[in-house]
Amino acid sequence: MTTENMKEEIRQYILTEFLPGEKAANLRDDTPLRTSGILDSVATLRLVTFVEERFGIQVEAHEASVENFDSINSISAFIESKKTGAS
Amino acid sequence: MSILHLCNYLEASASRFPERQAAIDPDGAALTYSELNDRANRVAGFLVDRGVRAGDRVGLVLPKNIHALTILFGVMKARAAYVPVDWSSPADRIRTILSDCQVSAVFVDSRRFDVADVSDTVIVLDQNLDEARNPSELKSFPWETVVAHAPYSADVEARHSDDLAYILYTSGSTGIPKGVMLSHRNAVSYVDWCTEVFQPTEFDRFSSHAPFHFDLSILDIYVPIKHGARVDLIPDELGKSPRELASFIAANKITVWYSTPAILSLLAEFGQLNKFDYSALRIVLFAGEVFPVKQLRKLTTKWPSPAYYNLYGPTETNVCTYAPIPLPIPESRNEPYPIGWACSHCKALVLDPDKQPVSQGEEGLLYISGPSVFSGYWARPSETAAVFIEREGVPWYNTGDVVREDPADGFIYVGRRDRMVKRRGYRIELGEVESALYRHPAILEAAVISSPHPELGVRIICYIAAQEISRPSIVDMRTFCNDHLPAYMNPDVFIFVDSLPRTSTNKINYQALIQMFNSA
Incomplete structure (x- = not known):
């Protein structure tokens, strides 16, 4: 899966689950998710579970941090680092 | 004395x-x-x-x-x-x-x-x-x-x-x-009731999950301090992380846990509770909102040993009714557990709109009297007067909660008739969310409703009429609300409309909005 495809899947998940009605263009790769209030703590947990199941990685409790989950960019970079680390 | x-x-x-x-x-x-x-x-x-x-x-x-x-x-x-x-x-x-x-x-x-x-x-x-x-x-x-x-x-x-x-x-x-x-007096009468029912000792370890601005903290702090027990303070971040919390509760041998159902549901769902030893845990208390039975069943299956209690009470009264939860929870049960009977230091009454007692089993508003009931709102005498009635020479607080009494189970929570909702244990006046929305320069009109949701409990939905030319995006609205409201009040859904429906007297027609949302 390319990085772009991965970002698109994450974007679609966030739009459907947490921003119903929003246009995809308004959720940019660098839009802050945690610090803006788009994702609260419960929403982040659901997103983490989605990422684990969809991309086949295990997210440790301390990794579900603002640094790793504050934008589509940071989430995809995190997934890729986990996949590289695991292989 | x-x-x-x-x-x-x-x-x-x-x-x-x-x-x-x-x-x-x-x-x-x-x-x-x-x-x-x-x-x-x-x-x-x-x-x-x-x-x-x-x-x-x-x-x-x-x-x-x-x-x-x-x-x-x-x-x-x-x-x-x-x-x-x-x-x-x-x-x-x-x-x-x-x-x-x-x-x-x-x-x-x-x-x-x-x-x-x-x-x-x-x-x-x-x-x-x-x-x-x-x-x-x-x-x-x-x-x-x-x-x-x-x-x-x-x-x-x-x-x-x-x-x-x-x-x-x-x-x-x-x-x-x-x-x-x-x-x-209000707090001590409540803490003393906790002594009577939960029998704490100096060997207990109480979780302090609720923040201090939340009324659940009164039990967390003062019951253990009264008995020489230990308070295990749980800061915000840890309190929101079910996986870390699950190991924290086991490692610290917490004996009495108290929180909203929201975090207990997350613990059952994401906490991997089967990995740890919870043999020290003897009591689990929850309050603040209705615990969906499906989630409660999941939790009690993973934590079968402790005694469970549903505690009920607005900030104004402290906990005033309670119900022990008999385990195991039958598979056939779907309806939430009752809020139970009045605590021994409180009295409860169910009254109709004319402030007359209803017959047993009929719905009415729950009123509470007793030493744990607050004296008033700070500098708001008229709002204070509006929530009290006098009966038999004592003041009774109108909780605003509609209940009915079941002869076997005690009081059963039915709902509200005003615009207050509960989310993650917090009270939210939908009017306060509207006030925040009106501070946005592009917003002409805003109306906020709530809708039940199977997982989230309740969702907050905003209908917004905005100037077409400067209509904000939903991301903008979420960020704006994050800057003007506490996180638990941030709405779940924003819907833009050309104008809001009005009643014949030109008031916002909330019923029409609720119907619009439910049929969408």
Whole structure:
């Protein structure tokens, strides 16, 4: 899966689950998710579970941090680092 | 008659169990009973020297830790009332609250210097004072100065049961939070009821999951302190992380857990509870909102040993009814558990709109009387008068909750007739959310409704009419609300419309909006 495809899947998940009605263009790769209030703590947990199941990685409790989950960019970079680390 | 005062609990435990641990942070920083009492005396000494007098209010804008706990007692030993606020809230909201009750001193974390201008006496809790933006015009004092101050020797005889102990602010329908004033008598009568029902001992370890501005914290703090038990303080971040929390509860051998159903559901769902040993856990208490039975069943399957109780009570009354939950929960059960029967220190009545008792089984509004019922809202006499009736010579508080009485199960919660909803245990006046939306320059009209949701409990839905040319995106709205409302009030759904539906008298037609949302 390319990085772009991965970002698109994450974007679609966030739009459907947490921003119903929003246009995809308004959720940019660098839009802050945690610090803006788009994702609260419960929403982040659901997103983490989605990422684990969809991309086949295990997210440790301390990794579900603002640094790793504050934008589509940071989430995809995190997934890729986990996949590289695991292989 | 003995004086009912929360500080008496600490002082009695400090003399009975001076070397036992009173409170501990997750990083292991702890205070014994003797240390906690001594430090609280020093905080009181500092405050009294700074001019804080009996009946004054002192604000707390702090994350939860052993220092914040010390401050609660320090403030009360100075015979002042503490006013804890959500330290992560938007600055405007914090200022509104602390200005409303005119605090004479405020304790702030250095990351929240932006709200320190509400008082002339600002006490800063942080190691990084030099790096903080310390406006030179503020009279601020580092924490070290406070805890090095000569201890205050309180005149215990001067204490009064009706002294205000704390003020907790809840969502207000007009957009301005309102302060619920609670006295030592109110809190002590509730804590003493907890003694009777939960039989705590000095060997217990209580979780303190709720933030101090949330009324669940009263049980978490004062029941263990009364009995010489240990309070395990859980700060915000840990409290929201079910996986870390699951190992924390096991590792610290927590014996009494108390929280909203929301975090217990997350623990059952994401906590991987089968990985740990919870044999120490003897009681699980929940309150603040309805616990969906499916989630409760999942939790009780994973934690089968403790006794479970559903506690009910608005901030204004403390807990006033309760129901033990018999285990196991049958697979066939879908309806939520009742809120049960009145606690022994309270009386409950169900009245119709004419304030006449309903027949058993009929729906009506729940009224509560007793020593734990608050005396009023801070500086809001008309709103206070509106929630009380007098009956048989005593005041009864109208909870606004619609219930019916079942002869076997006690009171069953039915719902509300006003615009207040509960989410993650917090009260939200939908009017307060609307007020925040109206502060957005592009918004012409806004109406907020709620809708039940199987997983989230309730969702908050905003209908917005905005100027076409400058219509904000949903991401913009979410960010705007995050800057103007506490996180638990941030709406779930934003829907833009050309105009809002109106009734024949030109009022916003909320029923039409609810129908629109449900049929969409």
